[in-house]
Amino acid sequence: MRNMEKIDQLEAWLDENRYLALREELENLDEVEISEIIDELPSAKALKIFRLLKKDQAAEVFAELEPGIQGKIIHEMTDRELEVILDEMFVDDLVDMLEELPASVVTRVLEITDEHTRGTINRFLKYPKDSAGSLMTSEYTSLKKDLRVEEAIAYLRSFGHDNETLYSCYVVADDRTLEGVVTLRTLLLASDEALVESLMDSEVVSVSTDLDQEHVADLFMKYDFMTIPVVDSENHLVGIVTVDDIIDVMREEDTEDFEKMAGTLPSDKPYLKTSVWELAKNRMGWLTILMISGVLTGNILAHFEHAFISIPLLVSFIPMLTDTGGNSGSQSSTLVIRGMVLNEIKFSDGLKVLWKEFQVSLMAGAFLALITYLRLIYSYPDKPMIVFVVALSIQATVIMAKLIGALLPFAAKLLRADPAIMAAPMITTIVDAGSLFVYFYLAHLILGI
Amino acid sequence: MRNMEKIDQLEAWLDENRYLALREELENLDEVEISEIIDELPSAKALKIFRLLKKDQAAEVFAELEPGIQGKIIHEMTDRELEVILDEMFVDDLVDMLEELPASVVTRVLEITDEHTRGTINRFLKYPKDSAGSLMTSEYTSLKKDLRVEEAIAYLRSFGHDNETLYSCYVVADDRTLEGVVTLRTLLLASDEALVESLMDSEVVSVSTDLDQEHVADLFMKYDFMTIPVVDSENHLVGIVTVDDIIDVMREEDTEDFEKMAGTLPSDKPYLKTSVWELAKNRMGWLTILMISGVLTGNILAHFEHAFISIPLLVSFIPMLTDTGGNSGSQSSTLVIRGMVLNEIKFSDGLKVLWKEFQVSLMAGAFLALITYLRLIYSYPDKPMIVFVVALSIQATVIMAKLIGALLPFAAKLLRADPAIMAAPMITTIVDAGSLFVYFYLAHLILGI
Numbered sequence: 031m032r033n034m035e036k037i038d039q040l041e042a043w044l045d046e047n048r049y050l051a052l053r054e055e056l057e058n059l060d061e062v063e064i065s066e067i068i069d070e071l072p073s074a075k076a077l078k079i080f081r082l083l084k085k086d087q088a089a090e091v092f093a094e095l096e097p098g099i100q101g102k103i104i105h106e107m108t109d110r111e112l113e114v115i116l117d118e119m120f121v122d123d124l125v126d127m128l129e130e131l132p133a134s135v136v137t138r139v140l141e142i143t144d145e146h147t148r149g150t151i152n153r154f155l156k157y158p159k160d161s162a163g164s165l166m167t168s169e170y171t172s173l174k175k176d177l178r179v180e181e182a183i184a185y186l187r188s189f190g191h192d193n194e195t196l197y198s199c200y201v202v203a204d205d206r207t208l209e210g211v212v213t214l215r216t217l218l219l220a221s222d223e224a225l226v227e228s229l230m231d232s233e234v235v236s237v238s239t240d241l242d243q244e245h246v247a248d249l250f251m252k253y254d255f256m257t258i259p260v261v262d263s264e265n266h267l268v269g270i271v272t273v274d275d276i277i278d279v280m281r282e283e284d285t286e287d288f289e290k291m292a293g294t295l296p297s298d299k300p301y302l303k304t305s306v307w308e309l310a311k312n313r314m315g316w317l318t319i320l321m322i323s324g325v326l327t328g329n330i331l332a333h334f335e336h337a338f339i340s341i342p343l344l345v346s347f348i349p350m351l352t353d354t355g356g357n358s359g360s361q362s363s364t365l366v367i368r369g370m371v372l373n374e375i376k377f378s379d380g381l382k383v384l385w386k387e388f389q390v391s392l393m394a395g396a397f398l399a400l401i402t403y404l405r406l407i408y409s410y411p412d413k414p415m416i417v418f419v420v421a422l423s424i425q426a427t428v429i430m431a432k433l434i435g436a437l438l439p440f441a442a443k444l445l446r447a448d449p450a451i452m453a454a455p456m457i458t459t460i461v462d463a464g465s466l467f468v469y470f471y472l473a474h475l476i477l478g479i
Numbered sequence: 480m481r482n483m484e485k486i487d488q489l490e491a492w493l494d495e496n497r498y499l500a501l502r503e504e505l506e507n508l509d510e511v512e513i514s515e516i517i518d519e520l521p522s523a524k525a526l527k528i529f530r531l532l533k534k535d536q537a538a539e540v541f542a543e544l545e546p547g548i549q550g551k552i553i554h555e556m557t558d559r560e561l562e563v564i565l566d567e568m569f570v571d572d573l574v575d576m577l578e579e580l581p582a583s584v585v586t587r588v589l590e591i592t593d594e595h596t597r598g599t600i601n602r603f604l605k606y607p608k609d610s611a612g613s614l615m616t617s618e619y620t621s622l623k624k625d626l627r628v629e630e631a632i633a634y635l636r637s638f639g640h641d642n643e644t645l646y647s648c649y650v651v652a653d654d655r656t657l658e659g660v661v662t663l664r665t666l667l668l669a670s671d672e673a674l675v676e677s678l679m680d681s682e683v684v685s686v687s688t689d690l691d692q693e694h695v696a697d698l699f700m701k702y703d704f705m706t707i708p709v710v711d712s713e714n715h716l717v718g719i720v721t722v723d724d725i726i727d728v729m730r731e732e733d734t735e736d737f738e739k740m741a742g743t744l745p746s747d748k749p750y751l752k753t754s755v756w757e758l759a760k761n762r763m764g765w766l767t768i769l770m771i772s773g774v775l776t777g778n779i780l781a782h783f784e785h786a787f788i789s790i791p792l793l794v795s796f797i798p799m800l801t802d803t804g805g806n807s808g809s810q811s812s813t814l815v816i817r818g819m820v821l822n823e824i825k826f827s828d829g830l831k832v833l834w835k836e837f838q839v840s841l842m843a844g845a846f847l848a849l850i851t852y853l854r855l856i857y858s859y860p861d862k863p864m865i866v867f868v869v870a871l872s873i874q875a876t877v878i879m880a881k882l883i884g885a886l887l888p889f890a891a892k893l894l895r896a897d898p899a900i901m902a903a904p905m906i907t908t909i910v911d912a913g914s915l916f917v918y919f920y921l922a923h924l925i926l927g928i
Contacts, residue, residue, distance in 0.1 A: 034827065060682065060684075060702075062701050062702055183667070186667060187667050187668060190664070190667065190668060191668055195664075196663070196664050196667065197646055197663075197664075214645070214646075214663065214667075215639070215644075215645050215646075218632070218635060218636050218639065218645065218663075219636060219639060219640055233509065250726065251726060251727075251730065252511050253509075253511055254723035254726075256646075256705065256722070273705070273722055273723075273726070274703035274722075276726070277699065277700060277703075277722070277725070277726065277729065278700075280726065280729060280730065280733075281700065281729065281733075281821065284729075284730075284733040285817055285821065287737075288736075288737070288740075288813055288817045289813065289814070289817070291737075291813075292809050292810050292813035292814070293806055293809075293810060294810050294813070294814065300818065300821070300823040301814055301815070301817075301818040301823055301824055301832070302818070302823060302824065302828060302831065302832075302835075306835055306838040306839055306842070307842070309814075309835065309839045310838075310839045310842040310843045310846075313807075313810050313839070313843055314842075314843050314846055314847070316806070317803060317806055317807060317810075317843060317847060317877075318846070318847060318850060320802060320803070320806055321799060321802070321803045321847055321850070321851070321873075322850070322854070324796075324798060324799025324802060324803070325799075327795075327798035327799060327802075328795040328796060328798070328799060329795075331794055331795040331797070331798070332792075332795050335791050335792075335794075335795075338787070338791065338794060339788070339791055342784050342787065342788055343781075343784075345780055345784070345787060345794055345797075346776075346777040346778075346780040346781050346784075347773075347777060348780070348794075348797055348798070349773060349776035349777070349780070349797070349801055349911050349915065350770060350773025350774075350776060350777060352798055352801070352802075353769060353770070353773060353776075353801075353907055353908065353911060354766060354769070354770045354773070356805070356907065357742055357765070357766055357769055357904070357907070358762075358766060360741050360742075361741050361742060361743050361762050361766075364737055364738070364740075364741035364743070365738065365741070365743065365750055365758075366750070368734055368737045368738070368750075369749065369750040369751070372730065372734065372749070374749040374750055374751060375750055375751060378483065379751060382751065383750070383751075386751075386755055386758065389755040389759075390755055390758045390759045390762070393755070393756070393759040393763075394759045394762055394763050394766060397759075397763055397767070398763070398766060398767060398770055401767060401770070401771070402770070405771070424770075428766075455806070458802055458805065458806070459802065462798050462802060466798065
């Protein structure tokens, strides 16, 4: 809300050419606030605002912008202006940006950067998307193990300017083999004469460039790291991943899981920046598959047509029954899938989970069946057997739904598929078919139809 | 998997009293690995393993353990042993632990800690759960603004041992009013003679003790912070929140959202540590409410009984129709809810979202209706009007479901309720009723029944 008002005011000042007021206002804002404002403005105005920023502020704001607007700004900048901005950016932010920009802009950026940075960028662009390699930055801090603390600190003070973080210093051999890690804290708290070697922790947890970002995030979760070193196949240090990028990864991965579990293809872009056509496309796949799998429930109902022709009342309870089944099943599958993501549930826990869900389903099912019985026997006192069939079906459906809901994520794991995508959208359809079959089969047995 | 084997081996060694081998193996593991092993062991064995640890390792492992096992270990420890462990723990970890432990254990812990720590703990225990106050630690690093860099670094090197982080140094006045922040990096890279005041950033983003942890996490996301200062109502610095705790908060909040959206009360404990009774209890509420709301769909179906008595085929398509509606609706509500959590969708975006969903629903609905028409006209070539009714109902249902799915989260916000809990579980039931009504009403209009 406050942001909206600020944007309106800035736009008004722009229209009135009140640049002095604008410049003053911009100096009071931080880079995140300015980038949010620029992202919201139409691109012509966004460019004008950007040009009003001071040099150092401009570079910081630029790194925060959405790729679309970054591309437009690059297009408008002179080579000299662009060089200043690129110089200030860390390699990981630069690579993230280049991955999103059209080829022509990428070429221009690569032409302007110096040879060394160009080499680094090109190497980084080759790492698979969502790997530790594509996430890392090459501006890490490294030390040699034979330095004394005093020398190490002096070294950091003279040469640390370009590093993304000074907090974790990685100790490397002459061929850049990773030998250990020492935090700046440890260095500072040690005596000047101590050797880096005696302070470093040589059991470094590192990741290889091709490790999936989800697993990198798991390590950050487990060890409360600020950074993690990335090594190539020969254990040479090639970069570091920092915790701020991991926070984004975690949110991204969780968002993807939400999307998948709702039967939507995951999208990289925020909702409001995604086109209608893309939103529709991402959703139609699962909607179509699930709708067509409705053939199954249709066939079951067609098969039992004689049952509801003779007792039409049976139809009234179909949605309640299938919904209760669907809800019960997705409770179980959601908890199991989430437990797997958080590494709280392992594949070997399958039987334990199944047994737990079975007990839960007995309890919850019995409770729901009782409520159903009491509610329906009051409404239909003259049809006790039908009421009994409905209540019994509720109990059976809940048991079935919870077992299937618990089993599907494990089945997905067994097939090396993603439980979120395999198990969550399927559950309703499978449980629907099961519950309808149980319902009419029990009606057939008990009511003799 | 590897962990399981390691645990089996350690248990075997325990049974055979091979303490030397055990001790050696434990020295090769880090504190996270050991704590994971101890958490998995039966408590008698867990205690034995814990006692085999070296003093400094024991304190680190202890901080990582589950509260249940922490309580048991405290129970077995002498006062002296406990004192050593407590001394090593940061106040935030200590408070987290005390919040989970039974009162008798808390009393014992408070008796053993020194007066100052006891005062801090008692103050921390008073902050509301899930607030910045309950999340923060009091071991922050502070400086005075009139120090020169050389003095500041010397000060940190002498007195920084007990601080959870040295990375962000907060500049405070004599009355502890927060005046600025300077990173250790900035200090190190500056010249010895510079004044802290000239280096510090005086526009510090801080939070008050009672701010909800979700909003604290949002600030970390937005600004890529490592720490954030927590102030009281008079802007006195009282603590800091560190990024490692924020990562846990984010995962926790996302997990809660998954649970709520699946119609389950959120649980603090991992799935496998939650009792069957608690799991059942957490799930029965929504299951019952949603099942009873099936009265609505039941009544609609009862109202249109004559329709499916005259055309029983109509019943076959009920589950396909309601499921397609439910799936379409939860796609929309999930995306909107997630967008709200990530601050990508604001309340003022309501109309934009609604218009977008309307267009998506036209597209997706038309596609699904077409497929339905083609599939059914092939199966039922002699019933074109019935097929037409079903296809038209699909289109209408998808539009309605997506609009309701987009609206519900905004309605929840308007009522100051949590969209995840208000909108997600309700969507199926509401859309079911709507789609059945549309279906039979169209059948009534077009087929004249």
